[in-house]
Amino acid sequence: MKYRLLAGGSxxxxxxxxxxxxxxxxxxxGNGDGRTTVDVWLMRDSVSAQFQKEFTADFExxxxxxxxxxxxxxxxxxxxxxxxxxxxxxAPDVIEAGNTQVAQFAESGxxxxxxxxxxxxxxxxxxxxxAEPGSYEGKQYGIPYYAANRxxxxxxxxxxxxxxDAAEIKTREQWIDATAKLNKGGTxxxxxxxxxxxxxxxxxxxxxxxxxAESGGKWSGALDTPEALRGMEFYEELQALGKGPKDSDEDxxxxxxxMAQGQVAQVISTPGGAKVIEENNPELKGKLAFFPIPGKTAxxxxxxxxxxxxxxxxxxxxxxxEAVTFIKELTGDTWQKKxxxxxxxxxxxxxxxxxxxxxxxxxxxxxxxxxxxATPNTPGWAAVEAENPIKDYMTAVLxxxxxxxxxAKASQDITRAMNAGS
Numbered sequence: 001m002k003y004r005l006l007a008g009g010s011x012x013x014x015x016x017x018x019x020x021x022x023x024x025x026x027x028x029x030g031n032g033d034g035r036t037t038v039d040v041w042l043m044r045d046s047v048s049a050q051f052q053k054e055f056t057a058d059f060e061x062x063x064x065x066x067x068x069x070x071x072x073x074x075x076x077x078x079x080x081x082x083x084x085x086x087x088x089x090x091a092p093d094v095i096e097a098g099n100t101q102v103a104q105f106a107e108s109g110x111x112x113x114x115x116x117x118x119x120x121x122x123x124x125x126x127x128x129x130x131a132e133p134g135s136y137e138g139k140q141y142g143i144p145y146y147a148a149n150r151x152x153x154x155x156x157x158x159x160x161x162x163x164x165d166a167a168e169i170k171t172r173e174q175w176i177d178a179t180a181k182l183n184k185g186g187t188x189x190x191x192x193x194x195x196x197x198x199x200x201x202x203x204x205x206x207x208x209x210x211x212x213a214e215s216g217g218k219w220s221g222a223l224d225t226p227e228a229l230r231g232m233e234f235y236e237e238l239q240a241l242g243k244g245p246k247d248s249d250e251d252x253x254x255x256x257x258x259m260a261q262g263q264v265a266q267v268i269s270t271p272g273g274a275k276v277i278e279e280n281n282p283e284l285k286g287k288l289a290f291f292p293i294p295g296k297t298a299x300x301x302x303x304x305x306x307x308x309x310x311x312x313x314x315x316x317x318x319x320x321x322e323a324v325t326f327i328k329e330l331t332g333d334t335w336q337k338k339x340x341x342x343x344x345x346x347x348x349x350x351x352x353x354x355x356x357x358x359x360x361x362x363x364x365x366x367x368x369x370x371x372x373x374a375t376p377n378t379p380g381w382a383a384v385e386a387e388n389p390i391k392d393y394m395t396a397v398l399x400x401x402x403x404x405x406x407x408a409k410a411s412q413d414i415t416r417a418m419n420a421g422s
Contacts, residue, residue: 037067038322039092041082044074046096046146046309051342059329066322079104086110091314093323096145099133099310104379106136112313115140117324121331125349129306129372136377142310143327144348146339149304149372150198150268151290151364153277158187158265166291170298172206172234179241182265190266191258192239194246194398195391198305199268199293204231205303205373206296211390212376212414219378221414223393224407232394232403239398246398249391256280268293271344271361290364295371306372308345380418389413 042052056068071092073081079101085091086108097105105111114121118140123131126144134142159166164178183189192199201211209227212219222228239246242264256273258264260280267273274288293302311331313323329335336347337355344362346369347355353370356362375381384390393410397403 035065035067036319036322037069038094038319038326040068040070040094040326041073041092042070042096043078043309044072046343047339048342051339054338055330055335058335059326062329063325066325068326083108083110086314086316089316091316093313093317093319094326095312095314096309097142097312099130099142099144099306099308100375100377100381102134102142102310102312103136103377104382105312106139106141107379110315111141112315112317112320112323113139113141114143114313114324117143117328121328122349122351125351127306127308127346127348127350127369127372129304129369129374130308130310130348133374133377134310134312142312143331145309145311145331146336146343146345146348147306147308147365147369147372148270148345149306149365149368150202150270151292151361151368152266153259153269153271153274153288153290154266155259155264155284155287156289157287158182162187162265166289169291169294171294172296172302175294176237176241179238179266183241186263188242188244188264190238190242190268191244191255191264192235192242192268193244193248193250193252193255194239194395195249196268197249197388197390197394200231200235200390200394201305201373201375202293202303203234204228207231210376212381212384212418214376214378219376219380219415219418221411221418223390223414224404224411229403229407232397232407235394236398247395260284271365274361290361292364292367301368301371303371303373304368306369306374376418378418380420383417383420384414387413387417389417 052070056070059068060066082095082097082105086105087110121143127147130144130147134140134144154166162181164181169175169178179189204210204227207227207230209225209231210222213222255267255269256276257280259267260277262281271290277288278285293304295302311327313320317323331348336352339345340347340355340362344359346362346365347353350370353366356366389410393406396406
């Protein structure tokens with residue numbers, strides 16, 4: 001999963017990269033000395049060079065008959081590159097895939113069913129936002145690797161000036177009241193662009209709704225349900241407490257740059273957005289903090305889209321047993337904790353959340369991750385994100401359109417897109 005976007009595999013740009021698959025050494029049976037090389041594809045920036053070096057050295061020490069060859073892959077074009085690898089006889093042994101990509105790869109028959117390994121991989125504690133999209137038709141193909149999700153980044157100085165204590169914001173109602181107090185004197189209580197559809201998805205999930213629903217093997221858009229309409233109603237109320245554009249998303253203009261200008265009290269972002277804000281305005285360093293997106297009640301954080309990655313094993317992998325051994329180590333307690341600290345990720349299991357307790361941004365993510373969700377787990381969802389009628393729907397409502405009518409239209413568009421290939 002591309003950490004900056006957190007948008008799942010369906011948003012990756014697909015470019016011709018078939019020839020790149022020949023770089024794999026997965027077809028080698030061994031090194032001639034009794035050792036086996038496990039060939040691994042990890043994505044750019046998912047781990048640091050130092051982490052990779054330390055993990056590889058420890059793994060090879062603990063497993064003296066296995067060598068590790070990690071190849072770093074670029075996000076651009078990765079969808080088609082993985083598809084080509086899965087269809088070849090030269091696939092790597094382990095591949096990192098965006099969590100929402102797994103279904104489309106599993107549908108092709110190119111992945112190994114790892115269901116028999118879920119117990120030894122601590123599957124009972126996996127984050128649902130990683131585990132659920134890693135499954136397809138009742139089988140587990142993707143093993144949760146790491147997660148990241150959105151939190152609220154806020155200006156501590158503006159909160160103090162307005163007499164608002166972020167630690168006391170636990171519910172939506174409290175969030176609205178606090179944001180209204182902040183939305184005065186030239187300050188935007190929150191900068192929320194009109195098309196941040198992942199935030200809307202969270203509010204819909206909070207209400208018990210979803211973006212789409214399956215019935216009788218067919219998927220249909222679900223934005224016109226009462227639950228989804230209540231989610232949009234809350235989005236509209238929150239969005240009005242700032243000056244975010246109603247016809248664009250968080251990248252147009254980049255919301256970190258907007259907050260860096262000094263008149264914004266809050267944005268919804270991954271914690272890494274704070275670093276970008278500080279880079280654009282060094283005077284804000286030390287004035288930014290985090291809290292989880294509030295839920296409807298104080299005892300449950302707001303639902304969030306869980307972005308991140310799963311690890312998969314191609315059906316054509318030359319060394320499936322060694323691949324599982326590699327995955328077991330990388331997703332085990334020791335290295336999950338180290339990965340979370342090194343990269344400010346949320347660990348793949350709820351029982352490891354304490355590993356990031358000393359990282360304020362990651363700690364806030366970990367709280368939200370306990371109520372993490374994924375987009376509809378079907379290969380057809382890729383077509384929805386490519387067209388994205390959800391964004392048009394949001395803009396239509398925010399500019400005065402009838403919510404029910406606009407939701408019905410968007411739901412029809414989602415239904416058509418999801419079932420276009422069936």
